[in-house]
Amino acid sequence: MTAGELSAPAVVVTGATGAVGRHVARALARRGPVRSLVRDPGKAEALGIGGEIVVGDYRDGAGLERAFTGAGAVFVVTADPLRPQDDAHILDAARAAGVRRAVKLSWLAVADPRANDLVARWNRESERLLRSSGLAWTVLRMRTPMSNTLSWAASIRRESVVRALGGDARTACVDPRDVAEAAVRALTEPEHAGRTYALTGPELLSARAQTATLARVLGRPVGFEELTPEQALARWSARLPRPVAQALLEAAQRRQAGESAEVEGDLGGLLRRPPTTFAVWAADHASAFG
Numbered sequence: 029m030t031a032g033e034l035s036a037p038a039v040v041v042t043g044a045t046g047a048v049g050r051h052v053a054r055a056l057a058r059r060g061p062v063r064s065l066v067r068d069p070g071k072a073e074a075l076g077i078g079g080e081i082v083v084g085d086y087r088d089g090a091g092l093e094r095a096f097t098g099a100g101a102v103f104v105v106t107a108d109p110l111r112p113q114d115d116a117h118i119l120d121a122a123r124a125a126g127v128r129r130a131v132k133l134s135w136l137a138v139a140d141p142r143a144n145d146l147v148a149r150w151n152r153e154s155e156r157l158l159r160s161s162g163l164a165w166t167v168l169r170m171r172t173p174m175s176n177t178l179s180w181a182a183s184i185r186r187e188s189v190v191r192a193l194g195g196d197a198r199t200a201c202v203d204p205r206d207v208a209e210a211a212v213r214a215l216t217e218p219e220h221a222g223r224t225y226a227l228t229g230p231e232l233l234s235a236r237a238q239t240a241t242l243a244r245v246l247g248r249p250v251g252f253e254e255l256t257p258e259q260a261l262a263r264w265s266a267r268l269p270r271p272v273a274q275a276l277l278e279a280a281q282r283r284q285a286g287e288s289a290e291v292e293g294d295l296g297g298l299l300r301r302p303p304t305t306f307a308v309w310a311a312d313h314a315s316a317f318g
């Protein structure tokens with residue numbers, strides 16, 4: 029099906045190959061027309077995200093125009109704090125095409141006045157752009173997604189160990205499938221316009237406690253080794269630009285100081301059920317750590 033053949037206004041999903049976006053795209057594809065803007069159609073196919081695929085980049089005006097023609101709503105996910113213009117490109121293209129509704133994935137640290145790292149400042153500015161875009165907006169501020177623990181999978185598989193910074197710092201990590209369900213509600217139910225939601229999981233958990241849960245699920249011991257801040261920074265810097273790695277370190281240090289230790293009620297209210305526990309998420313993803 030091409031963009032012009034769609035009869036009902038489509039929902040455009042950006043970030044459809046990401047941790048939350050993949051679930052948003054799949055869920056919307058079961059309900060009606062959905063168009064996912066992706067850089068790599070092979071990755072989209074492997075993830076089985078369904079619906080119509082439009083290949084493009086946030087820097088590619090023609091791709092954005094193809095994605096938004098005839099669309100009614102957009103799920104906005106950007107991922108590069110060093111490219112703050114991505115949000116503006118998406119919102120400008122959506123508005124130019126007549127899109128009326130936008131739901132943005134953001135970070136709960138934005139709400140913390142003590143959070144002044146690069147990623148927090150970038151998300152704050154992205155939220156400001158959204159609210160002044162002229163579109164009917166909703167912001168979903170997410171706490172750490174449980175899927176971040178997939179970065180431990182290789183060392184668990186090979187060495188039965190998790191290495192991380194701040195093993196005792198507790199945070200209410202959240203199932204990205206729940207965040208996606210909240211996003212689908214925000215995209216399809218009118219009462220969420222003009223609202224900002226704080227999305228956390230149901231319990232405060234440390235990395236050590238998550239490691240213990242993974243060990244129970246796997247049925248074998250998994251150790252935990254504390255990294256120094258220097259070791260953690262070196263690991264992040266190996267795969268991310270240095271300023272982003274530095275921002276992750278600052279966020280981890282805030283967690284260690286107890287500054288992300290709240291369980292919020294918005295997600296349960298949106299889903300009309302309790303948010304998913306880490307034990308359930310871990311059992312559902314055991315094969316990735318096996």
Ligand SMILES: NC(=O)c1ccc[n+]([C@@H]2O[C@H](COP(=O)([O-])OP(=O)(O)OC[C@H]3O[C@@H](n4cnc5c(N)ncnc54)[C@H](OP(=O)(O)O)[C@@H]3O)[C@@H](O)[C@H]2O)c1
Nearest residue numbers: 043044045046047067085086106107133134135170171172
């Ligand atoms: N991860 C966390 O710990 C966390 C916690 C709380 C809040 N957040 C917030 O959640 C949002 C998403 O962050 P994330 O890093 O977690 O996302 P993610 O799950 O890694 O997803 C990013 C998505 O955006 C796509 N993308 C990135 N750059 C693109 C471009 N130039 N053109 C087209 N598609 C592009 C990626 O496509 P590819 O598959 O092609 O790369 C991927 O589908 C951010 O606002 C972040 O601050 C993240």
